[in-house]
Amino acid sequence: MRTVTWRDHDAVLLDLDGVITPTAEVHMRAWAEMFNAFLESHEGTDGDRSAYTDADYFAHVDGKPRYDGVRDFVASRGIELTEEQVRELGDRKNDAFNAVLARDGVEAYPGSVALLDELRALGMPLAVVSSSANAPAVLEAAGLAERFGTVVSGAVATELGLPGKPAPDTFVHAARELGAEVERCVVFEDAVSGVRAGAAGGFGLVIGVDRGVGAEVLREAGAHLVVGDLAELVSGADA
Numbered sequence: 001m002r003t004v005t006w007r008d009h010d011a012v013l014l015d016l017d018g019v020i021t022p023t024a025e026v027h028m029r030a031w032a033e034m035f036n037a038f039l040e041s042h043e044g045t046d047g048d049r050s051a052y053t054d055a056d057y058f059a060h061v062d063g064k065p066r067y068d069g070v071r072d073f074v075a076s077r078g079i080e081l082t083e084e085q086v087r088e089l090g091d092r093k094n095d096a097f098n099a100v101l102a103r104d105g106v107e108a109y110p111g112s113v114a115l116l117d118e119l120r121a122l123g124m125p126l127a128v129v130s131s132s133a134n135a136p137a138v139l140e141a142a143g144l145a146e147r148f149g150t151v152v153s154g155a156v157a158t159e160l161g162l163p164g165k166p167a168p169d170t171f172v173h174a175a176r177e178l179g180a181e182v183e184r185c186v187v188f189e190d191a192v193s194g195v196r197a198g199a200a201g202g203f204g205l206v207i208g209v210d211r212g213v214g215a216e217v218l219r220e221a222g223a224h225l226v227v228g229d230l231a232e233l234v235s236g237a238d239a
């Protein structure tokens with residue numbers, strides 16, 4: 001059990017996929033299905049067509065807005081695509097993600113719900129900051145839509161013209177919406193791009209959640225503290 005002194009902080013900003021809900025895995029599978037079909041069928045002689053793996057996801061796609069993920073992965077393979085092709089691939093992956101969401105629903109991590117309960121009891125302002133345009137639908141499916149003072153989703157970022165993670169802007173926007181100074185905010189993130197965003201924004205406490213990326217990698221990206229699950233912080237809180 002770790003201790004966070006919550007009274008030293010004025011707001012908590014949480015990533016969604018992989019932090020509150022296990023949907024990072026759904027995203028991962030949808031990306032793998034789409035990219036491997038693409039690599040097998042792509043015409044032309046450019047680039048490295050070897051199979052797409054989880055390592056590719058963590059290095060190039062995890063935590064980023066949809067089309068940035070497509071662009072960064074194909075660039076890592078030396079494959080050039082038009083913007084239209086990038087969007088087509090991203091949209092294909094989105095269909096796969098939504099099919100799984102509709103079929104299986106979403107159940108939040110119990111440890112995350114327990115910490116959200118504790119923070120609610122303390123009256124802590126809470127925000128979700130997700131690169132996913134599907135964040136509101138995922139929160140709704142998990143029964144958590146009412147818990148947050150603001151939800152900065154991928155769609156909100158696009159609407160406001162905010163650059164996505166690893167840029168800090170979406171987190172900074174959420175802090176402003178909650179009326180909190182960045183130095184007084186806690187950020188929870190499971191992706192390297194998201195931890196980098198928290199570190200770049202100068203947030204008071206950046207907590208990495210290691211769901212597979214590796215604690216050391218999250219620390220190197222700028223996490224002040226790394227947990228395996230949010231349950232580790234429950235009741236360890238020195239309110």
Ligand SMILES: O=P(O)(O)OC[C@H]1O[C@@H](O)[C@H](O)[C@@H](O)[C@@H]1O
Pocket residue numbers: 017024027028061062063064065066069094097130131132133134135154191
């Ligand atoms: O395609 P969406 O639902 O807008 O999501 C964009 C990204 O959102 C992030 O939260 C996920 O970690 C990524 O895997 C995903 O690609």
